Amino acid sequence: MDEFARIEKFLAPLAGEAGLGLKDDAAVLSPPAGRQLVLTVDQMLEGVHFFTDDNPALIARKLLRRNLSDLAAMGAVPLGYLLTTALPAALPEAWLAAFAQGLETDQRVFGIVLLGGDSSSARADISLTATLIGHVAPGQALPRHGARAGDHIWVTGTIGDAALGLEARRGKLRDRTGFLTNRSLLPEPRLNLPLAGIVSAAIDISDGLVQDLAHICRGSGLAAEIQANAIPKSAAVAELDDDYLELRLTGGDDYELLLAVPPEKADALQGACADVPVTRIGVFQPGEGVNIVSGSGAKLALSSSGWKHF
Amino acid sequence: MDEFARIEKFLAPLAGEAGLGLKDDAAVLSPPAGRQLVLTVDQMLEGVHFFTDDNPALIARKLLRRNLSDLAAMGAVPLGYLLTTALPAALPEAWLAAFAQGLETDQRVFGIVLLGGDSSSARADISLTATLIGHVAPGQALPRHGARAGDHIWVTGTIGDAALGLEARRGKLRDRTGFLTNRSLLPEPRLNLPLAGIVSAAIDISDGLVQDLAHICRGSGLAAEIQANAIPKSAAVAELDDDYLELRLTGGDDYELLLAVPPEKADALQGACADVPVTRIGVFQPGEGVNIVSGSGAKLALSSSGWKHF
Numbered sequence: 174m175d176e177f178a179r180i181e182k183f184l185a186p187l188a189g190e191a192g193l194g195l196k197d198d199a200a201v202l203s204p205p206a207g208r209q210l211v212l213t214v215d216q217m218l219e220g221v222h223f224f225t226d227d228n229p230a231l232i233a234r235k236l237l238r239r240n241l242s243d244l245a246a247m248g249a250v251p252l253g254y255l256l257t258t259a260l261p262a263a264l265p266e267a268w269l270a271a272f273a274q275g276l277e278t279d280q281r282v283f284g285i286v287l288l289g290g291d292s293s294s295a296r297a298d299i300s301l302t303a304t305l306i307g308h309v310a311p312g313q314a315l316p317r318h319g320a321r322a323g324d325h326i327w328v329t330g331t332i333g334d335a336a337l338g339l340e341a342r343r344g345k346l347r348d349r350t351g352f353l354t355n356r357s358l359l360p361e362p363r364l365n366l367p368l369a370g371i372v373s374a375a376i377d378i379s380d381g382l383v384q385d386l387a388h389i390c391r392g393s394g395l396a397a398e399i400q401a402n403a404i405p406k407s408a409a410v411a412e413l414d415d416d417y418l419e420l421r422l423t424g425g426d427d428y429e430l431l432l433a434v435p436p437e438k439a440d441a442l443q444g445a446c447a448d449v450p451v452t453r454i455g456v457f458q459p460g461e462g463v464n465i466v467s468g469s470g471a472k473l474a475l476s477s478s479g480w481k482h483f
Numbered sequence: 484m485d486e487f488a489r490i491e492k493f494l495a496p497l498a499g500e501a502g503l504g505l506k507d508d509a510a511v512l513s514p515p516a517g518r519q520l521v522l523t524v525d526q527m528l529e530g531v532h533f534f535t536d537d538n539p540a541l542i543a544r545k546l547l548r549r550n551l552s553d554l555a556a557m558g559a560v561p562l563g564y565l566l567t568t569a570l571p572a573a574l575p576e577a578w579l580a581a582f583a584q585g586l587e588t589d590q591r592v593f594g595i596v597l598l599g600g601d602s603s604s605a606r607a608d609i610s611l612t613a614t615l616i617g618h619v620a621p622g623q624a625l626p627r628h629g630a631r632a633g634d635h636i637w638v639t640g641t642i643g644d645a646a647l648g649l650e651a652r653r654g655k656l657r658d659r660t661g662f663l664t665n666r667s668l669l670p671e672p673r674l675n676l677p678l679a680g681i682v683s684a685a686i687d688i689s690d691g692l693v694q695d696l697a698h699i700c701r702g703s704g705l706a707a708e709i710q711a712n713a714i715p716k717s718a719a720v721a722e723l724d725d726d727y728l729e730l731r732l733t734g735g736d737d738y739e740l741l742l743a744v745p746p747e748k749a750d751a752l753q754g755a756c757a758d759v760p761v762t763r764i765g766v767f768q769p770g771e772g773v774n775i776v777s778g779s780g781a782k783l784a785l786s787s788s789g790w791k792h793f
Contacts, residue, residue: 198553198687199523199617201624204514212598213509214565214614220606221569243508255524257567257612259531288522296530297607302567304524304614307509314511377508 176292179266183273189253189286200255200288208308211249215239215305219298224342229268231358232301233275239379240305241283241362242428246377248315248369249307253288257302259295283364315368315375318392320433324373326397326455327432327442329363331407332382336424337417352409360428363449371441374433381423385431386463393433398464399455401473418473422465433457486602489576493583499563499596510565510598518618521559525549525615529608534652539578541668542611543585549689550615551593551672552738556687558625558679559617563598567612569605593674625678625685628702630743634683636707636765637742637752639673641717642692646734647727662719670738673759681751684743691733695741696773703743708774709765711783728783732775743767 204210217236219225237254244251256276260269280286288306338357341348348354368375374393378385382404386397401418410417432451434442442451465473514520527546529535547564554561566586570579590596598616648667651658658664678685684703688695692714696707711728720727742761744752752761775783 197627198556199521199559199615201557201619202520202522203621204520210512210514210520211509212512212565212614212616214567214599214612215601216567216569216603216610216612218569218603218605218610221603246508247511249509255522255614257524257526259526259528259610289524291525291612293526293528293531295528295608298605300526300528300569300610302524302526302601302612304522304565305509306522309511311513317507 176294179269180292183269184256184287184290187273187276187280187287189288202253202288202306205308207311209311209314211244211247211307211309211314213240213243213305214302215243216300216302218300227358229271230275230278233272234279234359236301236303237276237279237283238360238362238428240303241364242360242377242379244305244307245362245364245366246315246375246430247307247309248313248375249309251283251285251305251307251364253286253306255288255304256290258290258292259300260292261295261297261299264299313369315372317374317376317389320374320389320393320395320457321435322395322457322459324433324435324457325439325453326386326399326457327434327451327453328378328382328405328429329446329449329451330361330427330429331405331410332378332427332429333410333417333421333424334407335360335426336420337410337413339426340420346413348409349412350409352407357426360426362428363430366430366449367445368432371438371445372432372434376431378427378429378431379425381425382431383422383463383465389431389433390457390461390463393457395457396460396462396464397455397457398466400466402468403452403454405450405452486604489579490602493579494566494597494600497583497586497590497597499598512563512598512616515618517621519621519624521554521557521617521619521624523550523553523615524612525553526610526612528610537668539581540585540588543582544589544669546611546613547586547589547593547595548670548672548738550613551674552670552687552689554615554617555672555674555676556625556685556740557617557619558623558685559619561593561595561615561617561674563596563616565598565614566600568600568602569610570602571605571607571609574609623679625682627684627686627699630684630699630703630705630767631745632705632767632769634743634745634767635749635763636696636709636767637744637761637763638688638692638715638739639756639759639761640671640737640739641715641720642688642737642739643720643727643731643734644717645670645736646730647720647723649736650730656723658719659722660719662717667736670736672738673740676740676759677755678742681748681755682742682744686741688737688739688741689735691735692741693732693773693775699741699743700767700771700773703767705767706770706772706774707765707767708776710776712778713762713764715760715762
């Protein structure tokens with residue numbers, strides 16, 4: 174089955190109107206009237222972002238969800254995507270069938286369509302890239318660099334599950350219910366939270382809590398202090414026989430939102446996040462760097478400030 | 484030098500206003516008022532689309548130009564791009580410096596800006612993807628599937644140079660002036676031709692004349708007949724000691740436009756392409772498939788209907 178037959182069979186059925194049946198050189202999109210467009214791109218590489226024998230449907234869904242999380246961090250509404258694949262010639266047709274099935278599932282979940290793309294043969298590793306297009310009311314995109322001294326630091330959901338899920342998949346700890354593994358394979362982008370006018374900065378936690386917080390600090394010219402005990406922990410983590418604090422601080426792939434919120438906006442934040450738990454974990458201060466304070470008030474040192482891909 | 488330092492040093496200087504200094508999760512773009520957006524993506528992989536020791540600046544420029552050619556085939560005006568890179572950790576900093584220099588050169592040539600992107604480490608091969616965004620007046624995007632029986636087949640420029648340039652780079656023929664090699668490394672996207680209302684179908688020749696013509700035929704439900712002798716040949720090809728007809732028919736990477744034009748629009752076409760040579764090479768007919776007629780009137784058979792990446 175050659176490149177064109179593969180596209181025709183598995184990907185063309187996923188195309189929206191603007192995708193022109195994936196038969197054209199490009200997609201033609203009428204932007205929603207009076208909106209700004211938000212554009213983001215993320216890749217997933219075999220051996221870097223996923224294991225060779227991972228479920229192709231879950232790879233597809235995570236590829237979309239990583240990008241959808243970037244749109245969530247901008248406060249944008251997703252619209253559609255372009256897909257780029259580089260696949261080894263020997264890859265079984267069933268792999269692509271399952272991959273396309275995963276795309277279809279999450280297209281329905283998130284109300285997005287395939288707009289176009291590019292496919293190529295690869296010499297070795299599978300390489301996948303999605304470009305997501307969303308939209309936002311003019312001037313309402315959430316900033317990354319707007320944190321001010323005194324703003325509180327909040328996170329959605331629970332932190333560290335994905336990194337611990339990866340450890341479980343490597344056999345390093347026991348994931349009794351499968352919750353952690355699922356958090357690693359199928360993140361939940363925090364879309365549809367009406368955060369404009371409430372948060373002064375937002376980022377999604379893809380590289381790890383400390384590293385992504387450091388991005389906001391650098392962009393805003395501030396330091397951050399977080400309370401280790403305040404970092405929200407899932408029930409699955411709470412029942413483990415170790416605290417795994419360092420991994421929860423530095424592990425990536427959670428795709429929760431990290432938010433800077435003026436103290437007087439705390440109620441508004443909790444109102445906006447009615448269906449998503451939000452937790453205050455610290456405060457922005459003048460200075461630079463990320464400080465972590467333990468329960469006893471001692472400062473913690475980290476051996477690594479970020480997450481390295483496996 | 485880590486991923487963030489690389490981005491800051493080499494890519495952030497290329498970012499336009501909508502790119503938010505490449506520090507945000509996504510780009511925010513105000514679409515040009517009253518225009519449709521045209522979106523396309525193309526990748527270039529080490530060992531598939533370029534050789535490992537190719538000049539990084541030329542790889543960068545070809546990456547942009549392949550995508551710009553897709554916009555040209557849609558009649559779109561380019562605006563900006565997202566860039567995705569996967570680079571081996573051992574890649575010298577000088578490679579990325581030269582690559583960024585190539586991007587900067589063609590950003591100036593084509594009036595485009597970097598809007599955002601993603602970078603990752605790669606296990607082995609370099610992988611590069613660009614998503615280009617352009618715009619077009621509503622309803623004026625050039626169709627791929629609108630050819631009608633009786634439309635003539637036209638091409639811009641000369642055909643086969645890039646494939647012969649690749650042969651020259653492999654030592655299989657002598658490229659006396661370097662013209663063919665240059666055509667292979669640095670294609671010229673045929674932007675800014677006012678073809679709306681003149682052509683009934685357009686495609687850029689990336690996979691090879693016969694294969695891309697076959698795309699139009701399938702999309703339009705037609706056959707095509709082309710005259711082998713009519714296919715325009717550069718002076719550099721004319722002085723070779725072989726005709727290389729099959730390679731010129733099937734070789735890719737020329738990035739010339741292949742157009743379906745009603746006979747009565749021939750003058751309008753030539754007026755629209757005042758600075759770009761255009762040549763009539765055949766006609767669309769009822770039926771299916773691509774027929775090639777030699778000077779003696781005999782039908783030619785091809786051993787391959789398309790171009791395979793090296």
